[in-house]
Amino acid sequence: MLRVIGLTVHHGAMPAVREADLAVGPGQLHALVGANGAGKSTLLAALAGHLRPSIGTITLDGHPVTRSAYRAAPAGIALVPQDGGVFPHLTVAEHFRLHRYTTNASGLAEAGELFPRLGERSGLRAGMLSGGEQRMLAVTLALAVRPRLLLLDEPTEGLARELADTLHHHITALAGREIAVLIATPRPQEAANLGAITHTLDRGRLTTNQQEH
Numbered sequence: 339m340l341r342v343i344g345l346t347v348h349h350g351a352m353p354a355v356r357e358a359d360l361a362v363g364p365g366q367l368h369a370l371v372g373a374n375g376a377g378k379s380t381l382l383a384a385l386a387g388h389l390r391p392s393i394g395t396i397t398l399d400g401h402p403v404t405r406s407a408y409r410a411a412p413a414g415i416a417l418v419p420q421d422g423g424v425f426p427h428l429t430v431a432e433h434f435r436l437h438r439y440t441t442n443a444s445g446l447a448e449a450g451e452l453f454p455r456l457g458e459r460s461g462l463r464a465g466m467l468s469g470g471e472q473r474m475l476a477v478t479l480a481l482a483v484r485p486r487l488l489l490l491d492e493p494t495e496g497l498a499r500e501l502a503d504t505l506h507h508h509i510t511a512l513a514g515r516e517i518a519v520l521i522a523t524p525r526p527q528e529a530a531n532l533g534a535i536t537h538t539l540d541r542g543r544l545t546t547n548q549q550e551h
């Protein structure tokens with residue numbers, strides 16, 4: 339499904355991702371593990387078309403999606419960034435209303451069932467939600483578009499254990515719906531707990547630790 343070949347991404351003169359190769363199949367769960375500054379967010383942003391690689395290609399089912407969010411998003415790649423993904427001045431309900439214009443109603447209803455807590459907070463502005471609740475909202479909105487590949491940048495950062503476990507449960511369940519997931523985390527243990535196919539990023543160099551099952 340997703341194939342990345344020889345991807346190099348620069349920030350100015352500095353290569354943050356160097357000659358990365360990656361393959362993700364339908365419904366597979368993959369983890370990018372690396373220290374702070376290793377290049378995880380850079381790689382995810384490039385996959386979502388938010389950053390232009392200097393060299394290399396990204397294809398989804400053989401179709402090039404490199405260099406363009408306009409291609410990556412309709413092709414089914416959704417990114418939940420490390421920070422944000424929500425509008426602080428809009429309420430939870432307004433986010434859902436806004437997304438009705440861009441998603442189909444059943445996708446939104448299905449995604450909305452993941453975190454019932456959001457229903458209890460529907461009148462609150464996103465900026466007033468806790469960090470964990472903002473993550474839940476961002477993940478819900480990304481899932482509402484029924485992506486084929488969901489990119490999650492450190493989704494459990496700052497979450498209480500119970501909430502992180504809930505999110506992990508939902509992430510592993512996505513495989514059953516044929517949604518592939520690529521999660522970035524600085525914690526190898528999180529990748530192991532998820533049973534993810536793990537890739538290590540070390541100063542921009544990507545290596546696959548575990549062969550695909």
Ligand SMILES: Nc1ncnc2c1ncn2[C@@H]1O[C@H](COP(=O)(O)OP(=O)(O)OP(=O)(O)O)[C@@H](O)[C@H]1O
Nearest residue numbers: 349350354372373374375376377378379380381524
């Ligand atoms: N907008 C930018 N301009 C210049 N350099 C950047 C920019 N964004 C990231 N970098 C640099 O690129 C490298 C990789 O950063 P990136 O955010 O991709 O790492 P990361 O693995 O996601 O880190 P963290 O776990 O801390 O979020 C770092 O050295 C960082 O300083």
